[in-house]
Amino acid sequence: MPEFNAPLRDMRFVLHELFDAPALWARLPALADSVDAATAEAILEEAAKVTSHLIAPLNRSGDEEGAQWQDGQVSTPIGFKQAYATYIEGGWVGLSGNADFGGMGMPKMLAVQFEEMLYGANSSFALYSALSSGACLALDAHASETLKSLYLPPMYEGRWAGSMCLTEAHAGTDLGLIRTRAEPMADGSFSITGSKIFITGGDQDLTENIVHLVLAKLPDAPAGPKGISLFVVPKVLVNADGSLGNPNAVSCGSIEHKMGIKASATCVMNFDGASGWLVGEANKGLAAMFTMMNYERLSIGIQGIGCAEASYQSAVAYARERVQSRAPTGAVAPDKAADPIIVHPDVRRMLLSMKAMTEGGRAFASYVGQQLDLAKFSNDARERDTAQTLVALLTPVAKAFFTDTGLESCINGQQVFGGHGYIREWGQEQLVRDVRIAQIYEGTNGIQALDLLGRKVLADNGFALRQFTGQILDFAQQPDAPYSAQLFDAVQRLEDLSDWLQDKAATNRNEIGAASVEYLHLFGYVAYAWLWARMAQVAGHKRGEDEAFYGAKIATADFYIHRLLPRILSLEQSIRAGSASLYGLSAEQF
Template sequence: MPEYNAPLRDLRFVLHEVFDAPALWARLPALAETVDGDTADAILEEAAKVTGSLIAPLNRSGDEEGAQWVAGEVRTPAGFKQAYATYIEGGWVGLSGNPAYGGMGMPKMLAVQFEEMLYAAGSSFALYSALSSGACLAIDAHASEELKSTYLPEMYAGRWAGSMCLTEAHAGTDLGIIRTKAEPQADGSYRISGSKIFITGGEQDLTENIIHLVLAKLPGAPAGPKGISLFLVPKVLVNGDGILGARNAVSCGSIEHKMGIKASSTCVINFDGASGYLIGEANKGLAAMFTMMNYERLSIGIQGIGCAEASYQAAAAYARDRLQSRAATGKVAPDKAADPIIVHADVRRMLLSMKAMTEGGRAFACYVGQQLDLSKFSTDAEERQQAEALVALLTPLAKAFFTDIGLESCVHGQQVFGGHGYIREWGQEQLVRDVRIAQIYEGTNGIQALDLLGRKVVANGGAGLRQFAAEVRHFAHQHETPYGSELVTALERLEGVSGWLLEQAKTDANAVGAASVEYLHLFGYVAYAYMWARMAAVAEANRADDEAFYGGKLATAAFYFARLLPRSLSLEASIRAGSAPLYGLDAEQF
């Protein structure tokens, strides 16, 4: 059975050396008394133990047994309940939660690193608490004080879980056509009626209660997205004294039988006049729900990084041990029947691609976490505003690029194993199945690409992009890095394509949709180039202190700039081909 060991050395490198997180936290009053470098390291050490020894051993058995639905109840696989009980004792659900309600108040820069470990150890297990963390964020940001004080402490403690109920059988991306209804009651509550599908963790046996955040429409609400409200609907009603009372009119009609994440229950949830409570303002529920959705989008993006890291660890170990054929340059292991496959160029191509993209993604996740921390905790209004703009720009990029590359990396890892990668016992085929969903849920990657190009670039004339580009250019000009010129060239390619698309969008209604996916990938490769330039600068400055680690970083950076960043050239060519080639066929010709 494959093992997972958290890459603590690399996580610390990103957190401490590349981004100097402790220095940032020290100047933010809300964090200065909460966390420092030593605290962060202690949390990462403990997280590595929890994920490596408690959660990872359940990943394969959980996949084989899966979640089971029996007469409206869901049973998680053997070992999950016991592991979850231990997991919540450490306060992990509330790691970045509001301390006023029992959360630990840790910064997002640290939380993203924990989430990577969690998804690498077991995506199915991770999802049960990931949805809770996101639900807590939405409640904390938008709910009344009464709802926050009633629900957040139990949710941060992990005794109650959260779910996100958006999708209906006829309404996925287009939430404006949902049919779930909310009828006002005399006591200020609402009766919620409708059915939601694809609800992750909508029913399970890990927690005492499940707090559903449900999108529904009030009587007479405006048509479309402007008529959606958000409601808190508990599985079990909570009495005035905070004690659990009667079962609410919420039931699980069935669970889905899926390609992957089989130990995570994906439910049909029925609301039959269930009691619910309005969160935020009436008819503004979609904006409130997006607080949770944007959190989940970054989290699900990190699922791609975590799965890729787990796949890389197994593939690299296998490549060092598996003997097949001789190296092109002659025998490397003359005392053995053949050389380890890591000597072969194609195996190295796959492993280096995995390593470069996973480590680039890890750095970029920490960078987005940094912007989230600044937008939340900075006392400088201009700094907060700039960070908020970057978060808006980069969230769809992170979700889609992390997960597109995550699947690519897991397929590489499977390929390194050859036929053994297709066999269950080695774990690679499960990683391919598990990571595949990350491109689909929380907004498909095509929708993320439309959001990035259409809303975050074209709609505002490229203002957010200019801010990001100014930062990248400033770094390249102010810091000694081996790849400053290559970084600026790639940035100019992105800027040039962006300007061209801004002009195309004025006369071609299909321009944005036709270019969006390639544009997101082009942006992703440039963003990773920025991360690798920053990492290379640190590695070059410290190489003498640890040749094995820093020399490895520089070699990986060289591979990225020489073999992966050039993909941006073909992406540019594809984008500039325009929309016409996509519309050369009539619908009947497909």
């Protein structure tokens, strides 16, 4: 069975050497007294033990057994309950939660490292607590003090879990079509009636209660998305003193039989006059739910990185040991019948592509985490506003680019194994199946691309885009900045293309949808180029301290800049070809 080992050395490099996170935390008053380099190191070390030794060993067995549904009750695979009990003892659900309600209050830059470990170890297990963390974020941001005091402490503790109930059979992306109803009751609660599908962790046997966040419509609600409200609907009713009462009118009708993440229960949830309480303002529920959804989108993006890291680790180990044929330049291991396949150019292409994209993604996720910390904790209003602008711009890129390239990496990892990659025991085929969902849920990647180009770039005439590209150009102007010519060229192409699309979309709205996916990928490759140049700069200064590590960083950066960044050239040409060819066929001709 493949092993997973948290990539601590590279995480330390990203946090401490690339971004100097401890210096950032020290200047943010809300974090200065709670986290420093030593605290971060202790958390990373313990997280590595929990994910590598407790959770990762359940990955394949959980996939084989899957979550089970019987008589309205869901059971998780053997070992999950015991592992979850140990997991919550460490306070991991509340790692970045509000300390006023029992969370640990750690920065997001640190939390993203932990999330990557968790997804790399076992994506199905990770989802149960990921939904809880997101639900806590929404409640903390929008619920009343009474609801927060009642629900957040046991949720941060992990005794209660959270879920996100949006989708209905007829309403996926277009949530304005939902039919779930909320009738006001005399005691101030609401009676919730309707059915939701694709609810991750909608039922399970890990926690004593599940707190559902449910989108529903009030009787006098406006039509469409402006008429959606958000309600907290517990599986078990909660008394005023926080103790559990009677079961609520909430039931799990079935679970889905899926391609991957089989140990994660994906539920049909029925609300039959269930008691619920309004979160935030009436008819403003979609905005409140997006607080959770945006958290989940970054988290699910990190699932792509975690799976890619797990695939890479296995593929490298296999490529070093598997002997087949001789190197093109002659025998490398003349004492053996053949050479290890890691000497072959195509195997090296796949492995380097995986390494470059995974480590680039780790740096990008940490950068987004940095902006989230600044948006939340900075005392400088201008810094907060800039960070929030960047978070809004980069969240769809993180979700879609991490998961698109995460699948590509897992497929490369499977391919390195050849025929063995298709066999269950080696673990690669499970990673391909598990990571595939990440391109679909929490808003399909096509929707993320539309959001990026239409709402985040074109809607403000490129202001947010230039906030980001301005940082790249500032770096490229440094005297010792590596790859400055490539960065200037890449940014110029991105900005010129954005302006070209602004003009085209003014007369033909089809141009946005036609270009959006390729545009998001082009954006992602440019962002990674900047981060790889920054990593190469740091590694160049410190190469003498550790040639093996820093030399590998520089070599990987060189591979990325010269072999992967040029993908933007074909993406640009595809975009500039326009939308006309997409409409050359009538619907009947397909």
